[in-house]
Amino acid sequence: xxxxxxxxxCFSCKFSWGYLADEASFSSKIKNWIPIICSGKVDAKHVVxxxxxxxxxxxxxxxxxxxxHYQDGNYETKKRxxxxxKVLDSYGIEPERVRIELSLDPEGKRIPELVKSMSATIKKxxxxxxx
Amino acid sequence: MVDKPKVAICWLGSCGxxxxxxVDLNEAILQVTSAIDIIFWPVALDFKYxxxxxxxxxxxxxxxxxxxIRNSEQEEVAKLLRExxxxxxxxxxxxxxxxxxxxxxxxxxxxxxxxxxRDAPTVVNPKGNYPQPKSQVNGKELTLPEFxxxxxxxxQIIDVDYYLPGCxxxxxxxxxxxxxxxxxxxxxxxxxxxxxxxxxxxxxxxxTKPNKISLKDIKRIHEVEAxxxxxxxxxxxxxxxxxxxxxxxxxxxxINMPCRGCFGPVExxxxxxxKFVSALAAMLDVEDDExxxxxxxxxxxxxxxxxxxxxPVSLLKKKR
Numbered sequence: 001x002x003x004x005x006x007x008x009x010c011f012s013c014k015f016s017w018g019y020l021a022d023e024a025s026f027s028s029k030i031k032n033w034i035p036i037i038c039s040g041k042v043d044a045k046h047v048v049x050x051x052x053x054x055x056x057x058x059x060x061x062x063x064x065x066x067x068x069h070y071q072d073g074n075y076e077t078k079k080r081x082x083x084x085x086k087v088l089d090s091y092g093i094e095p096e097r098v099r100i101e102l103s104l105d106p107e108g109k110r111i112p113e114l115v116k117s118m119s120a121t122i123k124k125x126x127x128x129x130x131x
Numbered sequence: 132m133v134d135k136p137k138v139a140i141c142w143l144g145s146c147g148x149x150x151x152x153x154v155d156l157n158e159a160i161l162q163v164t165s166a167i168d169i170i171f172w173p174v175a176l177d178f179k180y181x182x183x184x185x186x187x188x189x190x191x192x193x194x195x196x197x198x199x200i201r202n203s204e205q206e207e208v209a210k211l212l213r214e215x216x217x218x219x220x221x222x223x224x225x226x227x228x229x230x231x232x233x234x235x236x237x238x239x240x241x242x243x244x245x246x247x248x249r250d251a252p253t254v255v256n257p258k259g260n261y262p263q264p265k266s267q268v269n270g271k272e273l274t275l276p277e278f279x280x281x282x283x284x285x286x287q288i289i290d291v292d293y294y295l296p297g298c299x300x301x302x303x304x305x306x307x308x309x310x311x312x313x314x315x316x317x318x319x320x321x322x323x324x325x326x327x328x329x330x331x332x333x334x335x336x337x338x339t340k341p342n343k344i345s346l347k348d349i350k351r352i353h354e355v356e357a358x359x360x361x362x363x364x365x366x367x368x369x370x371x372x373x374x375x376x377x378x379x380x381x382x383x384x385x386i387n388m389p390c391r392g393c394f395g396p397v398e399x400x401x402x403x404x405x406k407f408v409s410a411l412a413a414m415l416d417v418e419d420d421e422x423x424x425x426x427x428x429x430x431x432x433x434x435x436x437x438x439x440x441x442x443p444v445s446l447l448k449k450k451r
Contacts, residue, residue: 079412090434
């Protein structure tokens with residue numbers, strides 16, 4: 001697995017993550033970064049689609065618990081992620097490959113760090129086998 | 132006889148229930164057979180593949196094909212029928228989506244062979260024989276169809292003109308489909324000859340479904356005495372009706388069983404499991420992580436439940 005660089009897709013809510021940062025310069029640092037208007041917009045299908053298109057992991061960053069700009073989008077997505085863990089496990093996609101983090105980081109400094117630490121976890125698991 | 136349109140009915144990876152559904156047309160089948168000439172129907176009549184071979188391209192007006200494709204024989208027959216037919220109707224859930232046997236895609240071919248020919252407690256196989264596409268016996272070569280790595284729906288192997296889902300498809304939709312072909316009143320190619328909306332749209336229990344379903348507990352149908360007059364989801368029993376195409380006549384609901392999803396996804400939906408997960412997540416009424424974990428742990432085999440019929444046509448299709 002030495003040459004393996006995991007492809008991690010990162011969805012991050014613009015209300016809590018990196019809204020003070022320069023999106024253009026950030027995009028060059030984080031591959032497959034998709035800033036969105038609310039983590040609640042991440043449907044189960046988007047996660048499944050990411051794996052279908054060759055992702056090795058999906059990281060979702062949402063607002064802190066109880067602080068969703070749209071009331072409870074982050075909480076809804078958290079439930080989706082937990083259910084998805086069960087479904088994806090049957091496909092041979094381990095729960096560690098889908099992670100949700102609810103926190104606040106206006107400058108977005110932790111985004112590259114979180115992607116990096118998730119990549120390290122996934123490196124140990126290896127790539128999602130393509131069929 | 133000469134002028135009657137030729138029709139073929141064929142089973143591939145199938146239980147025979149779809150063929151039975153054709154027979155279940157009862158008296159109506161007599162009208163159908165007076166208007167058509169059935170030239171191939173392996174489950175009911177003694178025709179051989181070479182009879183098909185002898186036909187001209189497009190000589191069959193309609194081939195009604197049921198069952199999934201898992202081996203090379205099924206693929207060969209499907210391709211032969213396609214070549215000889217003007218129209219192909221993908222008939223039943225196995226042909227349309229892979230069906231229940233499609234759940235085998237959660238296992239690899241290797242897993243399946245090891246269990247069936249080595250590990251299952253009832254297996255006695257001291258020589259460790261596994262089926263081979265070719266083997267030599269007394270100097271002669273014997274052949275078997277090749278078992279593929281995964282289950283395929285019909286449309287993944289040949290071009291399909293129309294779809295009629297169901298496990299099996301109900302008689303009214305079969306009769307409609309056959310008369311549409313005979314009368315030339317067909318919708319655009321690629322259409323599913325069934326309603327477009329979800330089962331809930333016509334379910335008699337729909338009026339008892341609250342606007343917002345909040346589940347504190349999830350139960351399986353055998354664990355409770357379900358009320359026959361209340362929406363299953365409102366009772367905390369998972370029902371696939373919200374994500375499943377209607378048209379079946381709610382035959383499961385009518386015997387107090389939740390929908391299993393045999394009609395496949397609602398029109399336009401690609402991945403029924405993902406859709407159901409999103410819908411179910413919205414129904415879970417939990418206060419904290421621990422409650423969330425406990426409730427979600429109670430859902431047994433969520434993937435099997437949601438992809439019971441359409442796994443081979445889901446986005447991810449099979450185990451990685």
